[in-house]
Amino acid sequence: MKQKGLPVQKNDIVEVQIEDLTHEGAGVAKIDGYALFIPEAIPGEKIEAKVLKTNKGYGFAKLLKIIKASPNRVEPPCPIFHQCGGCQIQHLSYEAQLKMKQKQVQDVLERIGGIKDVPVHPTLGMDEPWQYRNKSQVPFGEKDGELIAGFYQKRSHRIIDMDSCIIQQKENDIAVQAVKEIASRYGIRAYDEEKHRGTLRHVVVRQGKKTGELMIVLVTRGKELPNKKNIIDDIREALPGVTSVVQNINPKRTNVIFGDETKVLWGEEYIHDYIGDIRFAISARSFYQVNPAQTKVLYDKALEYADIKGHETVIDAYCGIGTISLFLAQKAKRVLGVEIVPEAISDAKQNARINGFDNVDFAVGEAEKVIPWWYAQGVRPDVIVVDPPRKGCDDKLLETILAMKPERVVYVSCNPATLARDLKVLEEGGYKTKEVQPVDMFPQSTHVEVIVKLVLKDTVN
Template sequence: MKPKRNSVVEVRIEGLGPNGRGLARADGLTFEVDDALPGDRVQARVRRVRGGAAEARTVAVLEPGLRRIPAVCEHFGTCGGCLWQGVSYEDQVRLKMGMVRDALGRLGIAFPFEDATAAAEPFFYRNKMEFSFGQQGDEVVLGLHVRGKFDRVFDLRRCHLQSEASNRVVDAIRAFARSAGLRVYDLRSHRGLLRFVTVREGKGTGEVMVNLVTSEEPFPERAGVVEAVLRAAPEVVTVIHTVNRRKAQVATGDEMTVLHGEGFIRERLAEFTFRVSPTSFFQTNPRQAERLYDLVAEYADLLRGERALDLYCGTGAIAMFLARQAGSVLGVESSEEAVRDALRNCAENRVEGCGFAPGDAGPVLRQLRRQGERFDVAAVDPPRAGMHPGALQALIELAPLRIVYVSCNPEALAADASRLLAAGYRAERARLVDLFPQTAHCETVVKLVKR
């Protein structure tokens, strides 16, 4: 008999799903269980049953498969950010390695993995955090969303993911909002002012940006917010006010006004300096990103004069690391704004030999092949869903001698790698790089060589 919603079941966790939830099988169902790890025997409350699948959340660990440790953060369990803070960091890396191997193994793929590149700093590593405003009674709260609740925000006292400067910024803005009697934007009535605070930090420079996102209601108090932020966090070099006129609850907007500083910060990776604006994409963990990009360059194994292709190049970071050895690098990116940033980054860092082609990867690759272009190496860092099938086929037809594939999604990596292996490539090296400690997310880098 299948369990019903809100019933409690006892299951043994056999593995992890792509999202880091525990997997178990019982009563003819496959369970995804929150707060459970391989080897655990747990009691879990069923939240949903659909077809042959069920979702549940652990209410008691009867027999732990992995040793638990006290969480550093007082909000652990309430916050949805740090899934694995209750286990040692060494165990977190092993769990991620298992997730990647399992995803590949389901398609019969076994890569020659090297030792993982673990993070030297498993806390205070993020360079960007988005904080949400909420209301508890008549009081303004500022923090993060309660896990699984898009409409509930808890009042953040201290987050261990970004920095102490970020915590001071949150405290200062919340205190000012309360003292000034500012109203929080209401998702139902679409009235009120305060929506989000985004804090971005250059880990290599120490520069901090604060972006306050509000509705279009009048905001005469914004100068006071700037003063409060600068008193609390002298590291802040720029403050931006973004107006979001849309009903969509997102931390971006239609109009930006720089209230203090230049409107951007700088970040440093290795010898390169990058300009980071409020909407720029930049890897969340810059210290690990530098190690990731060095590894991509190592796997590319470029000789002087060889040509490299950088697909999904973003603002040009991988292209710049490859340009140290390559004769030339061509970056391909669908966002024209990112291409402009890439060109500026290369110019400001005096990097030569990099060119950039705006456009979707598939059409650009097909055009390059028609033109008879040849590349020795292709670095590929696609979105979480992996490469579009047409783009992957175009890459196979372009036939670079070596492909360095960077993936943030083991399932997508397995699917794309399967096609590349079938097309005549072999995996020569592979490594997990942990950019997201305390979470189930990770990056995998694979070197594939044409047979």
């Protein structure tokens, strides 16, 4: 059915110039002002495309032919790049990826936050932007009666079987393949999400980059794991570095990977890793950054922006297992961390103990409730650090920050759009955004981490 008033219709073949990239990595072309989004097309290219879908204000098209290629185009080294939905911009040179992320942050801050004339520094990238992920989460399926493990095809729940992933650490790839072979050996059936049958849903592999310790988490639909002892023995034999084999039980009809129940089948409850000189205990469900090299870069920048001299009280909202908190505790007089996940706070307290920090306290609860309570008890922070989930900070937390008036706020974000929204609130409430630093935590993907320094306008130099 044709849509009136549009310059293109479904199934049209068009020749277009690519002007920009979306935040999802698709090329943007304009036809009489009408935007077409075209995956795998790059700014500066002239291409031929087929229109797949049209809406009132924009449409989607498929790249058919590159008429004139961009100098920033490279051949994706991954053999399943065009099918897999894990990496969106492998076809873009790494230098161009870093520039794209800087521009993305700058554009969003201006468009959503109205924040201009603030330095957005060049994105801090990696020397080797491959094999950086210390955590693999791989779903299982079946094809022709055989067990397969891989990643989901773009915009689908069909699993693409794979032997390796070039952004995962090699040890993780080896571990995933070993688990797949061992599960096949004992006839373990993969979970079928449509029929809600089968046993094995995911394997999650975590590795301590500095320690080499390896944790294997088998996510199952039910509590039973047939041939459990043999499977554990075979995993230990196949993977000499393994220190922990864990089962997580997820009986729900859901796309969420983990269920509520976790039990250690063999070995330790934790593996350990270092960021800088600080040692962290990581359990099966702990949030721990997947790129340890860039995490050090990110946290060093957070410490720099916090500008701690030694007398300060610092609050770390959304503190997780205490990663940023402990970096801050190296210099601050006192650090208070809050996190809604009880297991994360348990890990945070253990991490403080194993590193000998006695100037850190952690609380379980919602940051927007706990921090106002601290304020009512007389806590007056000099610095507040926030590292919220993708949805950004809760309104009540932003109100509390504005009431507390710390001299500095350090905002760490994994979503530039909600960051911009929250910065606008903080700016209207009396803060000035001083500088913005994008950090490339996820090379080959469109995701970007951002760290921002804000200061009270009364204290701006």
